[in-house]
Amino acid sequence: MLGVSIILGLIGVVCILDSRILGRLNMERPLFTCTLVGLALGDLPTGLLVGASLELMSLGIVNIGAAAPPDMNMAAIITCAFAILTDATMETALALAVPIAVLGQMIGVVVRTLLANLTHVADRAIEQGRFDRAWQMHIVWGTLFYSLMYFIPIFLAVYMGTDMVQSIVSVVPAWFTDGLNLGSKFLTAYGIALLLSTMLNKELTVFFVLGFFLVGYLGLNITAIAIFAVIIAVVLSGLKFRTAAGPGALAGDGLDDYDPLEDDL
Amino acid sequence: MGEKMAVKKRSDFKKYFQFFWRSWNIQASWNYERQMNMGFLYGIAPTLDELYPDESDPVQRQHKQEAYERHMAFYNCTPQTSAFTLGLAASMEEQYALDRENFNPDTINAVKTSLMGPLSGVGDSFFQGTVRIIAFGLGISLAQQGSILGPILAIILSFIPAWFVTWYGGKLGYTMGSKYLTKLQGGGLMDQLMYVCGIVGLMVVGAMVASMVGITTPIAFESTGLVLQDVVDSILPQAISLLVTLGMLALIRRKVPTGWLLVICIVGGIVVNALGILV
Structure with a gap:
């Protein structure tokens, strides 16, 4: 279990460093991390399935901005590990992992405060003319603290929690797991709605409806939708922006209420 | 000062690579006080070290210290689009070092500050709002069928635009600087990009509601043999998920x-x- 816990902790390090030093290539997302967990624990199908479900639920949660949302990325790794290592269903494992991720998020607050203090260390280093020390605060210490912020909670959760989870799972009644299953579908709807709330504006609502009906009635898959969407968008933007007289004519086109996401974290 | 420099200059490729890599890792010390300040400093440090190589010279040392302090100011931007700002700020620092009399160094931070808002807005809605949705929409549907191509495809589709924007952003910022930005904003190209992204993103999300939520009702009336879900499906499939x-x-x-x-x-x-209302 020690080795397994260390490997999962290291997957956590990959997850956090994706947005720290790789500009956020989305390797932090559940779909990718759960696949890694599945590979590491020798159960790829479960990893893929859990990853796809958790990805859907957290689609609308983006870890940008100063406000700290529940850390679904951390929860995903722990959930997937519990789902593979114990008899827990994905939904039960998720319910057990979320409290840990909330705790992990609190550690995140501490780390970001600590790094604010490192800023002062860097300020003083510059005053003393120790220039290299100033940027080392960023690339060495920043990277290290963020890595630990994910490694430690995941390691502890898997190392100490797996047996406990196993004993809890054996007494959970069926109505509870069925209910959690529906709850996870609600969470998926919530995740998509959260996404919609940042994207939707009056002018473009019709395209959301179009995407829904193309799948609902015609049963097309997402790849087909994406391809048609690009074609429609290119054609329409060609029409729209060619007829516009100039930059001034763009003012009233409804993009003004486009709500860009918050700042980065 | 330029002619005194004995330290060898970086090649252009190395310069662009540093803009690229140091923009990607700009969040390594994200903190509550000044957010990406140390990240930006790390990004511009090679430029500053190159401009003021001789720390034994008190004047150069003074200039270097001022420059380092300048870039410890509050900064926050999408990492990928931030490369543009980094390239631009680097070229401004070089101009300033050449012509200290006629160049007000405050403009450097003023430009940084004025760029981070619009570049974050465009960057976040493009990378997190559009690229991610399409990449992961495709990825999820493949993963649900048990294919490892799902996550791989999602990462590749995320990587390509991120690489492209960061690499060329840094290069453009450094070589063309502020001229290019005015061109982009004035020509309505940004608006067009946002419009296309908005349509594609929303259609994919609409498709996800129909294919991935999957809430149904078990309600059935035994007396009449009516199964409510069958009725819903015959009128509008996935209507409950949409509601x-x-x-x-x-x-x-x-x-x-x-x-x-x-x-x-x-x-x-x-x-x-x-x-027993929904399943």
């Missing part, structure tokens, strides 16, 4: 706190399921 999603959207619009919504989802799921 639940729009309901959630209404709650979000009413600013119901996230914590409450998560509780509503879990507890609501258990209760509604126990009552």
Whole structure:
């Protein structure tokens, strides 16, 4: 279990460093991390399935901005590990992992405060003319603290929690797991709605409806939708922006209420 | 000062690579006080070291110290689009070092500050709002069929635009600087890009509601043999998933706190399921 816990902790390090030093290539997302967990624990199908479900639920949660949302990325790794290592269903494992991720998020607050203090260390280093020390605060210490912020909670959760989870799972009644299953579908709807709330504006609502009906009635898959969407968008933007007289004519086109996401974290 | 420099200059490729790599890692020390300040300093440090190589010279040392202090100011931007700002700031620092009399160094931070808002807005909605949605929409549907191509495809589709924007952003910022930005904004190219992204993103999300939520009802009337789900399917398949999603959207619009919504989802799921209304 020690080795397994260390490997999962290291997957956590990959997850956090994706947005720290790789500009956020989305390797932090559940779909990718759960696949890694599945590979590491020798159960790829479960990893893929859990990853796809958790990805859907957290689609609308983006870890940008100063406000700290529940850390679904951390929860995903722990959930997937519990789902593979114990008899827990994905939904039960998720319910057990979320409290840990909330705790992990609190550690995140501490780390970001600590790094604010490192800023002062860097300020003083510059005053003393120790220039290299100033940027080392960023690339060495920043990277290290963020890595630990994910490694430690995941390691502890898997190392100490797996047996406990196993004993809890054996007494959970069926109505509870069925209910959690529906709850996870609600969470998926919530995740998509959260996404919609940042994207939707009056002018473009019709395209959301179009995407829904193309799948609902015609049963097309997402790849087909994406391809048609690009074609429609290119054609329409060609029409729209060619007829516009100039930059001034763009003012009233409804993009003004486009709500860009918050700042980065 | 330029002619005194004995230290060898970086090649252009190395310069661009540093803009690229140091923009990607700009969040390594993200903190509550000045956010990406140290990240930006790390990004511009090679340029400053190159401009003021001789620390034994008190004047150069003084200039270097001022420059380092300047770039410890508050900064926050999408990493990929931030490369443009980094390239631009680097070229401005070089101009300033050449012509200290006629160049006000405050403009460097003023430009940084004025760029981070629009570049974050465009960057976040493009990378997190559009690229991610399309990449992961495709990825999820493949993963649900048990294919490892799902996550791989999602990462490749995320990587290509991120690499492209960061690499050429840094290069453009450094070589063309402020001229290019005015061109981009003035020509309506940004608006066009946002319009296309908006349409594609929303159609994919609409498709996800129909294919991935999957809420159904078990309600059936034994006396008449009527199965409610069959009726729903014959009128509009996945209508319940759509209604639940729009309901959630209404709650979000009413600013119901996230914590409450998560509780509503879990507890609501258990209760509604126990009552036999939805599955």
